[in-house]
Amino acid sequence: MKTTSVYLNFLFCMITGLLIITGCSEVRDDFTMPAEAEFKVHPQGFENPQSENFHGTALKGANWNWTSCQECHGEAPMFTGGKSRVSCASAGCHVDREGKTKSVATCNTCHGDFRAAATDFYSFAPPRDLNKNTQTTARGVGAHQVHLRGNVFTVGIECNECHKVPSAVFEENHLEPSGANKVRFGTLSSTQTRLVDMDANPPRYNPDAVGPTCENTYCHGNFSGGNNFTPVWTIVDRSQARCGTCHGNPETGNPLPTTTQEGGPHVPGIFDCQICHWVDVDKPIARRLEDGTFVIEIKELHMNGAIHITGSKWTDW
Numbered sequence: 001m002k003t004t005s006v007y008l009n010f011l012f013c014m015i016t017g018l019l020i021i022t023g024c025s026e027v028r029d030d031f032t033m034p035a036e037a038e039f040k041v042h043p044q045g046f047e048n049p050q051s052e053n054f055h056g057t058a059l060k061g062a063n064w065n066w067t068s069c070q071e072c073h074g075e076a077p078m079f080t081g082g083k084s085r086v087s088c089a090s091a092g093c094h095v096d097r098e099g100k101t102k103s104v105a106t107c108n109t110c111h112g113d114f115r116a117a118a119t120d121f122y123s124f125a126p127p128r129d130l131n132k133n134t135q136t137t138a139r140g141v142g143a144h145q146v147h148l149r150g151n152v153f154t155v156g157i158e159c160n161e162c163h164k165v166p167s168a169v170f171e172e173n174h175l176e177p178s179g180a181n182k183v184r185f186g187t188l189s190s191t192q193t194r195l196v197d198m199d200a201n202p203p204r205y206n207p208d209a210v211g212p213t214c215e216n217t218y219c220h221g222n223f224s225g226g227n228n229f230t231p232v233w234t235i236v237d238r239s240q241a242r243c244g245t246c247h248g249n250p251e252t253g254n255p256l257p258t259t260t261q262e263g264g265p266h267v268p269g270i271f272d273c274q275i276c277h278w279v280d281v282d283k284p285i286a287r288r289l290e291d292g293t294f295v296i297e298i299k300e301l302h303m304n305g306a307i308h309i310t311g312s313k314w315t316d317w
């Protein structure tokens, strides 16, 4: 009887022991999960552009100084992984639409189209501005793309007509908040014509206007016979630049500049620009069509600083 109870006791202990061991190993499994989560170096959402903890926003707050990241992620600007083995490209993050890896120093990383190719110059400009806005009513976005890519009037205006363009990210005056000085007009915008004093009335960006405006630019009509129109940067619906706004009559859309009656060179009532404004007689700069509407035929020579009269180029008008 005694032997049996010793035996049963022994069995009971064995089973309890086993249960304890099994129990322990279950507890240990439970432990690995929180341990891994605690290992996260960065706050939740650090990789998510939608999160307020996004690393781009954090870097912006730190004046874009990414030297500290190199300690764990490898050398800037490629950040191939380093001891963290987490690289900017490996997770499919800093890559273009084709899947090609892009350096963090690419000109469309912090502003512009993040997924465009590193060499696509148009994509360096907003949209996406530095506050992640994409709508043209945001001043960081505004009329960028209609200027750059060309339109019915021009072949396109380059960045340096409105900005001092950095050749590298950490160049002086690039990353610092520059306010109104962000816009610095280039040579085309200040083209001097005979009847206008550009020095007294230079092109100016006015960020404080009801909508930010560009004043006195050659491009929008600050030239002999022009309207010196003041376009609003954040209205992108054609109303700020259509036939007649920069020269002529903005109400009717007729582009004929001031006439002889108004002290200009144009004969009142002669609206066929193609009679005089050509380089090659068959190829006028602009034409009035039979239905009375106007088209620019040679965009390269419209808004380029010179006028062209019956085969010759004029720069002193």
Ligand code: HEC
Residues within 6 Å of the ligand: 039, 040, 041, 042, 046, 047, 055, 059, 066, 068, 069, 070, 071, 072, 073, 084, 086
């Ligand atoms: C102390 C080392 C260390 C430093 C310094 C560091 N990181 Fe990390 N980073 C890591 C590790 C480890 C991971 C992977 C684990 C994690 O996500 O926390 C990581 C992950 C990331 C991720 C991916 C996040 C995710 O959850 O997928 C991004 C983005 C990132 N780091 C950006 C940065 C930037 C930007 C800096 C500099 C401001 C920086 N890191 C500095 C160690 C570091």
Ligand code: HEC
Residues within 6 Å of the ligand: 064, 104, 105, 106, 107, 108, 109, 110, 111, 124, 130, 159, 163, 164, 165, 166, 167, 168, 169, 173, 174, 175, 176, 177, 178, 179, 182
């Ligand atoms: C690390 C983020 C970052 C990268 C990468 C970057 N930029 Fe910028 N860029 C900025 C910031 C921030 C501003 C705005 C500064 C301010 O408020 O004037 C800016 C402004 C600009 C402007 C407007 C003019 C000015 O200086 O404010 C131009 C033009 C520009 N960047 C071109 C470039 C080009 C070209 C490259 C590639 C060589 C580049 N950016 C790469 C952050 C960046």
Ligand code: HEC
Residues within 6 Å of the ligand: 111, 121, 122, 123, 124, 125, 126, 129, 130, 131, 139, 140, 141, 142, 144, 147, 148, 157, 158, 159, 160, 161, 162, 163, 179, 180, 182, 183, 205, 207, 212, 233
């Ligand atoms: C027609 C003039 C014009 C051209 C051309 C132009 N910009 Fe701008 N840019 C502006 C104006 C105006 C602003 C708004 C300034 C402000 O914040 O009030 C601006 C702002 C910016 C900003 C700052 C955005 C922000 O979030 O504040 C960047 C970056 C920039 N431009 C880059 C470029 C690049 C790159 C190009 C060429 C690919 C370019 N721009 C061409 C006029 C221009």
Ligand code: HEC
Residues within 6 Å of the ligand: 223, 224, 225, 226, 247, 255, 256, 257, 258, 264, 265, 266, 267, 270, 271, 272, 273, 274, 275, 276, 277, 286, 307, 309, 316, 317
């Ligand atoms: C009969 C010939 C003639 C016709 C037709 C003509 N132009 Fe001109 N245009 C000129 C001459 C000459 C000048 C140079 C005047 C000067 O020295 O400023 C000129 C200059 C201009 C200028 C520069 C601003 C100015 O007034 O000097 C613009 C803009 C212009 N023309 C647009 C037009 C448009 C648009 C049409 C058609 C609606 C047109 N022109 C039709 C002869 C003509």
Ligand code: HEC
Residues within 6 Å of the ligand: 153, 218, 219, 220, 221, 223, 241, 242, 243, 244, 245, 246, 247, 255, 273, 277, 278, 285, 286, 287, 294, 295, 296, 301, 302, 303, 304, 305, 306, 307, 308, 309
């Ligand atoms: C955004 C402003 C703007 C708009 C809109 C505009 N122009 Fe002009 N136009 C100019 C400027 C600036 C010049 C001065 C000459 C130059 O730089 O080529 C000019 C000059 C011209 C000339 C003389 C070109 C030459 O080289 O002799 C003609 C013709 C002309 N414009 C026709 C038109 C017609 C037609 C339209 C409408 C379809 C139009 N423009 C709309 C800005 C504008």
